[in-house]
Amino acid sequence: MSESAWREKIATLGRSMFQRGLTFGSSGNISVKVSDGWLMTPTNVALGDIDPARISKLDAAGKHLSGDAPTKEAMLHLAMYRERPNAAAVVHLHSTHSVAVSALSHIDPEDVLPPITAYYVMRVGRLPLVPYYPPGDQALAEAVGKLAGKHHALLLANHGPVVAGTSLEAAAGAIEELEETAKLYLMLQGQRVKILSPEQVAALRERYPS
Numbered sequence: 001m002s003e004s005a006w007r008e009k010i011a012t013l014g015r016s017m018f019q020r021g022l023t024f025g026s027s028g029n030i031s032v033k034v035s036d037g038w039l040m041t042p043t044n045v046a047l048g049d050i051d052p053a054r055i056s057k058l059d060a061a062g063k064h065l066s067g068d069a070p071t072k073e074a075m076l077h078l079a080m081y082r083e084r085p086n087a088a089a090v091v092h093l094h095s096t097h098s099v100a101v102s103a104l105s106h107i108d109p110e111d112v113l114p115p116i117t118a119y120y121v122m123r124v125g126r127l128p129l130v131p132y133y134p135p136g137d138q139a140l141a142e143a144v145g146k147l148a149g150k151h152h153a154l155l156l157a158n159h160g161p162v163v164a165g166t167s168l169e170a171a172a173g174a175i176e177e178l179e180e181t182a183k184l185y186l187m188l189q190g191q192r193v194k195i196l197s198p199e200q201v202a203a204l205r206e207r208y209p210s
């Protein structure tokens with residue numbers, strides 16, 4: 001796919017996510033790997049209002065080459081790619097329900113959300129919590145790097161999810177599944193819930209290895 005087609009695709013996905021309330025203000029960012037580096041959404045622009053021509057281009061070392069300055073969270077994306085050589089795209093959102101869950105005191109930091117549905121298990125799997133650091137802090141990128149080798153989906157405490165995928169569709173599909181599962185989890189608080197059993201989860205993992 002040509003670089004200009006990727007630019008259009010990023011802008012279209014950003015607009016779709018913004019319109020569906022998955023992100024707001026100028027929060028959230030999207031990147032894709034191209035042959036000679038990365039394309040990344042710029043800083044201080046709403047995902048609903050991305051101009052394809054102004055999307056940031058970074059070289060293979062992560063240096064800004066052209067377009068507007070990249071998101072201040074570029075380090076997050078680069079940490080995911082560094083640990084996941086097969087990653088083709090990374091999406092990061094401040095989606096409301098995921099952020100709400102990331103601020104709960106009783107969650108398991110090793111695996112934040114329970115297996116409520118099969119699609120959650122198939123698209124997200126295990127979801128570790130990355131300890132809180134200020135956005136853009138090098139320590140946050142390091143903490144993400146420590147977990148990214150084993151997990152394509154991470155939840156940043158009091159901040160939001162970051163998900164890598166082997167395609168832009170896979171990354172977007174997984175982060176949307178994560179957000180919807182966070183919403184379900186919050187809806188089910190205080191209810192008696194039957195989640196998938198360890199056997200059901202194991203059968204899904206065997207059938208759909210991530």
Ligand SMILES: [Zn+2]
Binds near residue numbers: 028092094135159160
């Ligand atoms: Zn963020």
